[in-house]
Every structure is written in C-alpha cells, then in structure tokens.
Amino acid sequence: MPRCFQRIKGFIHLPIWLLLVSDLMSAPTSQNPFLAPYIRNFPKQEYQAYNQNWSLCQDKVTGFLYAANSKGLLEYDGTRWQTYRLPKRQIVRSVAIDPQGRIYTGGLGEIGYWQPNAAGVLHYRSLSGRIPGKLFPKEEIWNIVIGADFVFFQSFSTGFLYRNGRVSEVRLPGNVLFLYGVRNRYYLQSIGNGLYELVNGKFVSLPNTEPLGSTAVHAILPYGLKGLLIGTRDHGLFIYENGRLSRSNHPASQFLQRYQCNKGLALSDGRYAFGTILNGMIVTDTTGTLLYSVNQRQGLQNNTVLSLALDLKGNVWAGLDDGIDAIAFSYPLKYFTDPNGQLGTPYDAVLYHKKLYLGTNHGVYWCDFPTSGVPVYHLVEGSQGQVWDLTVLDGQLLCGHNAGTFRITPADGWESLFTQTGGWSLRALSSQPGFALQGTYTGLCVYRRDPNGKWQFSHSITGFSEPIRQVWEDAEGQIWLRHAHNGVYSVQLSADLRKISHLNWVASYSQEAGLKKQFGVSGSIRRIFGGWNDEQLFLRQDGSLLVAKPDGLKAEFSISHFAWMDDYENIVPLDSVYYLLCFEKGYALLPRQELSAVSNQQQTSKPLIRQLAVLNGNDSRNFTFRSASFLASFSPVLKARENHLVFHFSTPESIQEPLFSYRLAGLDEDWSDFSPLAEKEYASLRPGTYEFQVRSTSEGSVTSFPFEILPPWYQSVWAYLTYFLIGCGLIGGSFYVHRRQVATHQTKVRQQMEDKLAREQEKHRQQLMQVQKEKLEQDVIGKSEELANTTMNLIHKNDLLLKLKGEVEKLKDEVQQRQTIDQATGHINQLVKLIDSNISSRHDWKVFEKNFNKVHEQFFKRLLSQYDGLTPDDMRLAAYLRMNLSSKEVAKLLNITVRSVELKRYRLRKRLNLPQEANLNEFMMAF
Incomplete structure (x- = not known):
C-alpha cells in the first residue's frame, strides 16, 4: 500500500503514545485516551528561514504568529510566512507583543519594536539609541516580558526597562536566566541565589528558594490559586506555595529531570506543557501526571524545544531547534498511526462486544474500546491477509476477506462461511428478511440465516460475473451495486434470488446529486457516506470532509488528499458517539458531540484578505491588510489600466491547512470549489463595480472586498458628455455640412440649370440672332431692294420728270409760238420749277441716307x-x-x-x- 504520511507536505498526523493514570478521564471528551491531537509541522523549507526558533508569541488582535528566528522575525498569517530582518541582520533571540500590537524584538546589541505602516507592512523602530553606555552592543537580549505599563528587555547579565518612551537599566541580582510573568507578578532566578521578584523596578528575594540556586530554572508557571510550579533543567519540578518550596516526585518531574526541561507553558484547561532539550514535549495535569509525550521519533521535527506559545484557541506552538510545530489540542479529530507497520492499512472497522475491530491488509486486529491505557492490539488468528469488510448481522461479526468470507466469534474464533475469494461487501436485504447479498471479485453471493439464526452461504447468482465492490439497498428497496472499475448498477433479483431479472448501468449513483442539493453542498465530491440520524458525510475531491445534518448544521474538517486510500476511502459510524476515518497509515476518530461546536466556530470565523496586488507594469501597487477592520475601511477605486489583480487571503489562528472558496461578484455567478490555494488572480477585468468574496467553509462567514475599476478616459462620464457634445456637434456639423452640400448641390444644380438655361438661352439667342441675322439679312436685302427700288423709283421719277420737263419745254416752245408769251411762260416756268424741286429734293436724300445707313x-x-x-x-x-x-x-x-x-x-x-x-x-x- 502507498505510504501516505511520507507524502504529506507541511503537516503529518503523529502517533503520540499516551501514558495515562487514573484521573486521565477527567480530560475533555475530545481527548480520547489513546489518540493523539492533530500536529502540523512547519519545516524551514516552508517558512524560508533558519533552523532555530528561539521565541514564539501571537498577536491577540490579528491572530498572526511571530517567531524569533536566527534569520529574523517570522510572521505567519495562517497561510504564508514572511521574514523581517533587523537593521544589521542580527539573530532575533526574543519576541513579545504588547496590547497595542507593537511587536518587540531583541538581538545582539539591539532592541526595538515593529509596527505596520499605512500599507500594512511591518517597519522597525530601534530603541537601542536610548541606552547609554558602551557595553550594550555586546549584550544579547534573550527574553522580553510585557508588563502592565512597561516592557522588560533582558540579557543574562543586564535588564532594561522601557516605560513612557524612556529606556532605563535595571540592576540584576547577579547572573540570571529568564524573567517570568505569573498573575501580573514577575519572577526570575539568580544563579546560586534562588528566586527574586521584580517590585517597583527592583528585585526582591523570595524566601526559602535558595535550593533552586544549584540548578537552572527554565519555567515558572501558576499553580493552584497562589502557588508557583517551577521547572528546572535537571532537577525536575518544584512547587512554591505559601512561602515554602517542595520538590515533585511525579512521573512528569522525573521525565523532565532526565531529559532536561527547557520551557514550560500553562494551558487554558489547567494542564501544563513542557518542552525538553533531549526528548521533545510532554503534557501533564496539575498533579504532575504525564498525559502526552511526543518526540522526534513519534513525529516532532526535532527533540529540542526552544520555545512554547499558546494561541487564542488553546493550541500549542513549539519553536524547535529545527522547525516549528503546532499541536491542535482543540481540534476534534484525534489520530492513531502505526509507524511500525504492525497493523497495516485499515479498510474497515466495527465495534463488537466492546472491542474495536480493525480490518487491515494484514488481517483483523482488536483492542478494548475505550481503553484505560496504551491500546494493545490483538490479531485474530487465521485472519492474516487482506481484509475488506467487517459487518455485524444479528449479533454476528462477519468478515469479507481476500480468502473468502468468515465469522468471528466472541472468543475471537475464525470460522469459514464460503471460500469464494474476495468478499468485498456483505449487506442484509431489508426487502428479503433473512437474506444478505455479497459482492465479490467474481459476482454476487447470497447468504441466509439458518434455523439456528446463524448466517450461512446459500448460493451464487448465476449469469453475472462482474467484480462488485459495494452493495447497498435504498429506502425504496432498490438494490445498487458499485462496480470495481466501471460505474454503478441498479438491479432487480428474481423471486428465488438466483438470477438477475433486470440490470441497468449508470455512470454514477443518481441519489448522490440529490443529497448534494438537499444539503446545499457545492463543489466536487469524491464519496458520500451515510451517518447517524440521517447525517451525511461528504468527502471532497481535495480530501476535506463535510459533515451535514438535516437541520442545516455543517462542520468541515481539513484533511490531506493523500491521507485517504484512493478508491478505498471509508468512514465508519462506530456508534452514536464516534465516526472512524480509515487512512492509509492509521485512522482518526471524530466525536459527534463536537460537530455543533465546530459548526458554530466555523460560521463565526472569517478568512482575511491579506493582500491585494495591482499589477500594472512598472506602476504595480500592493495593499496589505492586517485585520478585518482595516480591510472594511478600504474600498479602492482603480484606474482602467489597473485591471490585473491578485488577491491573497488567509485564515489567522488556523493550524489545519485551510481550504478556500471564492468568487468575484460582478463576474462569477458560482463559488469555486474548495481548495488550499490561497490566492486568486484576475486579469483584464472590465470597468465596473466588483466585490471579491472568499470563505473558508461552505457555511462560514464571507469576507468581502468591494472595489471599482474606473472606465478609461474615453469611457468616463466626462468623455461620454464630450462624446455627446461632439456627437451633437457632429450631427449639427453633419446637418450643416449636409445643408451646405444640399445648398452646394442645389447651387451646382441651379448653376448647371442656369448654365444649361444660359446655354439654351445662348443657343436660343444665337438662334434668335441667327434668325434676326437672317431677318436682318432679309431686311437688308429688303432694304437693299427697297433702296434699290427707291433709287430706281427716284431714277424713274426723275426720268419721268425729265421727260415731263422735256415735254413741258416742248410745250413751252409751242405755247410761245401760239399764245401770249408772258402768260404762258409764267405758268410753264412755274411747272418747270416744281419739277426741278422734285427731281433732287433734300427729303429724298435724307430718306436715302437713312436707309443706306441701315444697310x-x-x-x-x-x-x-x-x-x-x-x-x-x-x-x-x-x-x-x-x-x-x-x-x-x-x-x-x-x-x-x-x-x-x-x-x-x-x-x-x-x-x-x-x-x-x-x-x-x-x-x-x-x-
């Protein structure tokens, strides 16, 4: 089988062998007697710094964890680690946080504090310049204690009190170790002289503590109402109460004496945690009884515990000589692993006669449940080999095995029922009382209860030889078969249960989609398991588990994908108290009574949007957020070109690897599947108003981040107004141009018409002129003719008149000869004169001249x-x-x-x- 736990990156389910005594059962119900809490490892490859982690603390406002590392100050926001270096890159030996959120650190010749700037990034402010003297640069600050109105920085030879902005040196009572705060009182050990208490800036000796001078005190914790529990390096535990010092001889004290106590921590439930130099960490009760013990062989990254811290949820963080480990005492899931490979990989489990039976690839093992000590597993003789199925029918424990099907008796006997290999799944048929159906490597088998009430093999179903891994019957009596490799069958058996009368293949079990819809489960689901009281357990593709109840309760648990056995995942309802989860190398118990608490806690917890990166070439910007309140006050308005965004988010105070689902309102309609990926990138977003939403559980609170991307200048309101005005101008201009064009066209047409008319007129004029010319020519001809006629008339007239004149003269001659000369001559002269005047009158000449000029x-x-x-x-x-x-x-x-x-x-x-x-x-x- 694959070795799951060697492949898990970042965390591991650890076996913690528990040594218990009588009062162990007084621990909370989630502390099962033989199961370990969830522990997550953070190796240096993950936090990207040096091995040693000298001091740990948590910010109670943000939930961020801080570690004094040899490389610098480490900050963990629940998802990512970040390292801050001191000005001279010194080793950070100590770290502490005051109520105002100032993070004080100390190193070689350096004290100061860190505070976030406006962008949310920590910036350092040194206090070393306020310390007079030339010896301080050689002092190394190993311890910082936050008091009510002061901060105490301590080396092994000198102390410095920071109060009201001033640093003053405190005189120490000799060579000392660490100062410890207990119930607002402060104690430290002077080597060789016992304990002292810090009172009004001076150290006062505690009476009767001189015996501690011969050892080194590495822990001072509250004990009872007023007493002190003192852990020493090599003398175990001491109790100081009512002015008297007594030595503890309990197992925990002996363990610490042997393996050198280095750190101590009072847990929220009254227990104590101690870190050692040589053998990891232990947890004890108030009597000194050793409850838990874990070391490097059993899962810690290193046996040397340099620091311990308690987070807001009651979980313990251990700073090691090589790495950081987190122990989740408050996490409901408790784990058992088999590092030696004795049991093998569990495939099924069942409670039978107050024993827990595990069916593994090595056989069937049992142990008492619950046990009063370290569980002792026993092999059922004859069961060696691959076990697939453990089922209790009518008080009988039946086992589906690679070698066949067997009955396990209360005395752990091993009886063979059927030798057909590969008994995968055996289920009683409610529609056929007294009968059970089994899926095997090569088909289906029927079992029946004999007259004595014992289950026996009856017969195999003929005509069907497919490998069937799972058999179940739904509420309507429909029988379903899950093929080993290829989908699901719904079948109907004949009345005598000897053959299949109807067979229908489907790609997947249709009711699973209905269950997802009924319980409001989104995302990809690998398997669905039925639980107690109609509870449903949804195993997601990423390995996380969602437990849902019909009343709407939902509780989610982060489990690595690699923890499960691919294609053989199994969750067993042991009883009304526990679910057992089968893993590749071990198992876990989930107490049902804690589901409501988990659900309530998850509904109130909210992920934190840690950072927004606005990518825009060389003008990229980052916004860092340290709390939800700061995030709520920030709603950026981004430029159009700032449309490439990367969101980083986390879940502070979370030890388990968180899962996230997100969507961008305004772009996405549905939530994404839950994934451990803690960032989301959006590129080429269109202008508009958006709201990025992220959640860490399906029913948990949603963290929202509204923002707006402005349209580009050419899509702004002013641009649109300009476009409108330009459009109006264009329309007006177009109308004007159109009118001008129309007018020009009309003018052109008019001009063309006028030109045409002019041409026509010119043509007509020319024709008229031609006509007139012709007329004139005719007139000229006529005038010429008239002139000629006139002339000829004149000629004829004058000719006639000349003739008349001649005749008259002849007449005159005759008259003169015949009549009175005077009288006749006067009349004749008058006639001649008249003729002469008409022959060449000026009037005739004027008429002639006028007509001549016309011609x-x-x-x-x-x-x-x-x-x-x-x-x-x-x-x-x-x-x-x-x-x-x-x-x-x-x-x-x-x-x-x-x-x-x-x-x-x-x-x-x-x-x-x-x-x-x-x-x-x-x-x-x-x-």
Missing part, C-alpha cells in the same frame, strides 16, 4: 474718319458707288449730266488718293 452701317463714319475734306456731294456719290450704280444712274439721281458725274468721280478719287488703276466702284463696295 451699310457705319459706312459714312468710317469714311469721314479716314478721309478728311469730303463734301456732302462726295458722300452722296460714294454711297451711290457702294450701291454699284453706274454713272448714268448716278446722273439721273443727282439730276446732272453724265459728264458732271464723271467730274465728281474724278474729284472723289483725288480726295481718296486712289491710284489710277484702282476702280472707284470696287473700292467703295469693299470699304
């Missing part, structure tokens, strides 16, 4: 601007020539002769400076 725009202006000295006749001739009229036609228009026209043409050419070869008509037409 030949700016002709006269350009002609006059380029040629000076042109007369109106020249202008008129030029106009006629531009119209390409011949000289004869011009003559008619001007009412002159053709000769005169030629003369005018000649003059015009001169004025125009035309060369001889130039054609005047072509010049005028081209001008």
